[in-house]
Amino acid sequence: MVKTTKxxxxxxxxxxVNVVINYMDRSNISVAASLISEELNLDTIxxxxxxxxxxxAYSFSQIPGGFLADRLKIRGFYALSILLWSVATVIQGFVTGFIVLLxxxxxxxxxxxxxxxxxxxxVTKWFPANERASSIAIxxxxxFIGLAFLTPVLTAIQFYFGWRALFFITGGIGILWGMIWYLFYRDPKDSKRISEAELKLIEDGGGIDDSPNADGASKFNWNHLKVVLTNRKLWGIYLGQFGLGATIIFFLTWFPKYLVDYKGMDFLQSGYMASIPFIFAFFGVLISGFISDxxxxxxxSPTFARKLxxxxxxxxxxxxxGANYVNDPFWVTFFMSIAFFGNGLASIAWVLVSLLAPKELLGLTGGVFNFIGGLSGMVVPAAIGYLVQGGDFAPAIMFVSVLALMGAASYIFLVGKVERVELG
Structure with missing residues (x-):
């Protein structure tokens, strides 16, 4: 009997773990924001x-990053990426001025x-199609779960050891993990631990071998970029991701400072309160993925199951x-938690990249998808900085709400039937 592995x-x-470390290192600055702005004399703008x-930088690097993801071996490229961003995180702990930190x-x-x-x-390599939404959800x-539990920990580290120690510790964890990833990861066909039965399950279920030199994935030409930039269905998920990103980028940047400076919470209280919406988002994304699968x-139909x-x-x-109309910490947290639960529900949107993208251009399509979504990370924090100059955060919250509504409209009116775009 052939042994079946998992x-x-x-x-x-x-x-x-990659995702936890990724978000820890992109959001740790939000925990330290109030102290950094005080010590380095930085205003809201x-x-x-x-x-x-x-x-x-994240947004404008997505297309070249996605292109490289189509061409390079995931094992080494991912390890290098983790190590580089972790080293940069550590160096943040030494900065004394705005420009270097920027x-x-x-x-x-x-x-x-x-x-x-x-x-x-x-995930597209390792999982059959009927397990993909739940895998992406996990x-x-x-x-969400990483930040839910880590936010109070990061706040405590800052409280007892200072904001510089926050960057030393989080960056050091990433450096260690990058080395572990390189030793651990293999593609399915290169793995010595996978059984023939599991490999067959993946392949029969629609797992795609899109490694370099497979199915022409490495033969880039400008027509490929035209395909992923001119298709209406793909633009539906791109704009949807921008609307989704507006909410999450608020939570990853301004949220802790919003609780402290605009809702009157102290640092430790804000750390615990800030963690609650992340827990709701965690349950939202899991519920979404498993219900969709x-x-x-x-x-x-995939159209109903994936889009709903x-x-x-x-x-x-x-x-x-709703947070604009309350000041009590309980009700502020309530509205933030409901909104972030919804953000979690919508966060399986990557499954539509797997289902809609030309199979030869998964990385490139994913790069464009994350590029448009990542633009929210550039636009939203800066826009909030201008909107709150007068000391009122309400216009900024309304701005985030309207962008989420725009995202919903793009999925309703632009995506249409879920079916793979052909390269032609």
Whole structure:
């Protein structure tokens, strides 16, 4: 009897850790924001630009990052990416001025940019189609559950050891993990631990071998970019990702400062309160992924099963505007949690990259998808910095709510039937 392995679940656990470290290193600055702005004498506009620096670099690096993800071996490329962004994180702990910190945030954005296209490619390689939404939900939940439990820890580290120690510790963890990843990861056909039965399950279920030199994946030409930039369905998910990103980027940048400076919470209280919406988002993304896969297994069309949780989630995200009308910490946290639960529901959107993208261009399509979504990381923090100049955060919250509504509309009116775009 042939032994059936479940190596793919170990791979998924490793991607989960990648995501936790990724989001820890992009969001640790939000925990330190109040102390950094005080020590370095930074006003809200400079803080807005500082928050946006990561998003600017991350977004504009997505297309080249996705292109490299199609050409290079995931094992070494991912390890290098983790090591580089982690080293830049450590160096942040030494800065004494705005410009150097701004440059480091740009570098972290560049080095993290290939990570999600690679995550999507790994899941597409390792999982059959009917397990893909739940797999994407599990690794995506790393950005929420990691921050839910880590935010109070990071706040405590800063409280007792200072904001510089925050960067030393989080960056050091990433350096160690980057080396572990390189030793651990293999593609399915290169793995010595996978059984023939599991490999057949993956291949028969639609797992795609899109490694370099497979199916012409490495033969880039400008027509490829034209395909992924002119298709209406793909633009539907791109704009949807921008709307989704507006909410999450608020939570990753301005949220802790919002609680402290605009809702009157102290640092430790804000750390615990800030963690609660991330827990709600964690449950949202898991519920979304497993319900979506269950609907597919029970015969629902991919159009219904994949789009429904995303649209419902984006509509729920608009409820963030309720925080404008309350000041009590409980009710502020309530509206933020409902909105971020919706953001979690919508966060399986990467499954539509797997289902819609030309199979030869998974990395490139994922790069464009994350590029458009990442533009929110550039636009939203800076826009909030300007909107709150007068001391009122309400216009900024309304701005985030409207962008979530725009994202829902793009999935409703642009995506249409879920079916793979052909390269032609």
């Amino acid at each position: 190596v793919r679940y170990g791979i998924l656990a490793a991607i989960f 400079k803080m807005g630009f500082l928050f946006s620096a990561f998003g600017f 440059v480091l945030r740009v570098l972290i954005g560049i080095f993290e940019s290939p990570s999600y296209p690679m995550n999507n490619k790994i 690794y995506t939940s790393g950005q 269950l609907l597919v297994k029970k015969g629902s 949780p995303i649209i419902v989630g984006l509509l729920l995200s608009t409820t963030i505007v």
